Amino acid sequence: MPRRETVKIKSAILGIECGGTRTVALLAHGTGPALKREEFGPANLRLLDDAKLARHFRKIKAAFPAPDLLGIGMAGARTESDRARIRKASALVWKGVPCLATNDLETALAAGRAKRPSANAILPAARILILSGTGSCCYGRNSAGKTKKLGGWGHLLGDKGSGFEIGMRALKAIVYYLDLDGRWTTLGKRVLQALNLNEPNELIDWVRDAPKDDIAALAPDVFAAAAKRDSIAIDILTGASSSLARDAVHCAKPLAETGELVEFVFAGSILVKQRGFAKQVETKIRERWPSAVCAALKRESVWGAVELARSNAPAGGDVSKAVFDGVVDRDESGKPWATRLLSATLTEQRNPRSMGLDKMTIGAAIDLMLSEDEKLPEAIRQERDAIAWVVRRIAEAFAVGGRLFYVGAGTSGRLGVLDASECPPTFRADPEMVQGIIAGGARAIANPVEGAEDDPDAGARAIRFRDVAKKDVVVGIAASGRTPFVWGALWEAKAIGAKTALVCFNPDLKMARKDRPDRIIAPDIGPEILTGSTRLKSGTATKLILNMFTTLAMVRIGKVVSNLMVDVKPSNVKLRDRAERIVREITGGDVEAAQMALKKTNWNVKRACELLMACGKK
Secondary structure (H helix, E strand, O other): OOOOOOOOOOOEEEEEEEOOOOEEEEEEEOOOOEEEEEEEOOOEHHHOOHHHHHHHHHHHHHOOOOOOEEEEEEEOOOOHHHHHHHHHHHHHHOOOOOEEEEEHHHHHHHHOOOOOOOOOOOOOOEEEEEEEOOOEEEEEEEOOOOEEEEEOOOOOOOOOOOHHHHHHHHHHHHHHHHHHHOOOOHHHHHHHHHHOOOOOOHHHHHHHHOOHHHHHOOHHHHHHHHHOOOHHHHHHHHHHHHHHHHHHHHHHOOOOOOOOOEEEEEEOHHHHHOHHHHHHHHHHHHHHOOOEEEEEOOOOOHHHHHHHHHHOOOOOOOOOHHHHHOOOOEOOOOOEOOOOOHHHOHHHOOOHHHOOHHHOOHHHHHHHHHHHHOOHHHHHHOOHHHHHHHHHHHHHHHHOOOOEEEEEOHHHHHHHHHHHHHHHHHHOOOOOOEEEEEOOOOHHHHOOOOOHHHOHHHHHHHHHHOOOOOOOEEEEEOOOOOOHHHHHHHHHHHHHOOEEEEEOOOOOOOOOHHHOOOEEEOOOOOOOOOOOOOOOHHHHHHHHHHHHHHHHHHHHOOOOEOOEOOOOOOOOHHHHHHHHHHHHHHHOOOHHHHHHHHHHOOOOHHHHHHHHHHHHHO
């Protein structure tokens, strides 16, 4: 996030905080009180496409006068591409209004910040937000701007110490103890009353259909039962407070040295409304971090959106759009991920031969497409040396247990996944040997995932979490040559020490030597006949090049004899028939001998050939 000297701004700032339960919007002067406050429906970025996001913003716009600045914190905004989506939607709705976009954790943390510390005040080394409402999360930032997040994985994967976990643990506990000793506790009675149920068996149907908010709504009954000394409720809350305190301290450790002053800010209905529980959490934090300062959030976290918009404006009050538009051509570590404007790339230029495509006969259009495809082999041949270099590096990696990773987005990513998926049956390769990484993950194979390709950090994370090592090869595939997700992956792989290459169709690609992968394969195939549709010539050329990479690398490591797939995996009738023919071709044996050898070797073609050859020598 851009950092600027804090200044006083007289402009009207519209702060918006979008969460899974509701959206709060608040209009204020930069240094003054709220002018207007409104509530709207829930909005989690990951559950909204661009059209729904813009529609949500339009509802907010209709309720307020035009602001001079926008600050938007949104649940689900994890990455720079997420923040870019928010800025893009806000630009459509509030035309020309600068927008600072972030997540709802940053806004809550900013809302808890002291207005202005005194001159002699000791500033905390780090500030940690502990959020416990329906869900839970810990999020911290230190004075150097380093951040740490712990939790926030949702009610199925995490949310320790949240209202949902407290409610769910209560449901499980009351039926467990009913089975154990026939005891129906105070907590059990309160739950039935709260849900208007008559007896425990009715809980089965209720919990099956209950949304997480309804389960979290049982938390106040747990607190009430604990106040009546219900032992089950007390145990549940003791565990929840321990979880929150432990996670908060773990969040602080990477951000501050032991003994340094750290401020822990409590937020969310569980910690703000249940003061006794918050005191338990504070006590347990102090046991682990004696110099801790704990305080509940004293104003709505939407104020953090106002504060962030105000404090990130440039000194002098010059409200420049560039300040809020965020990173344009660099990732969050400062690496340039866009080397040229997309409109300047060859893949986006118009093909003069297809200007009349919409008026051509089908036969003429077919001839045009085929004639354009005829250019591909010669264009690819011009890159033969670079392709050969990559093939050698892949074969060398395979020989020492290394792997090949394809990284791409859209059509490029799907072609990488396709080539990787065909290696196990064709060459009996371990599925880990060749892997495809596509922006947006598995969902993007069949359906586009908005904004996924624009996130370089996501590409870098994919490389880290696939445990890429020095002995591996990473091949980026990007028709335009400038896909941020691909570049993030390539730079991360290069930093690790893996061999790197880029397949693209932008021969004019330019960048500093230090930013380049080991090899760039960039055939000049000309513009697409359908402008910008890189699933056409670019896709066909990509498939040809990837075929060369894996096929020739597998040949070099001994998975091919002559031109026969001796490591084919006969997983169906067609492939078993092929396996029999391969064995007969190599050994000169008959059908019965080939089938016998294949059955004895569990349909391993290479071993079947060795078995028959050994029998022949005897």
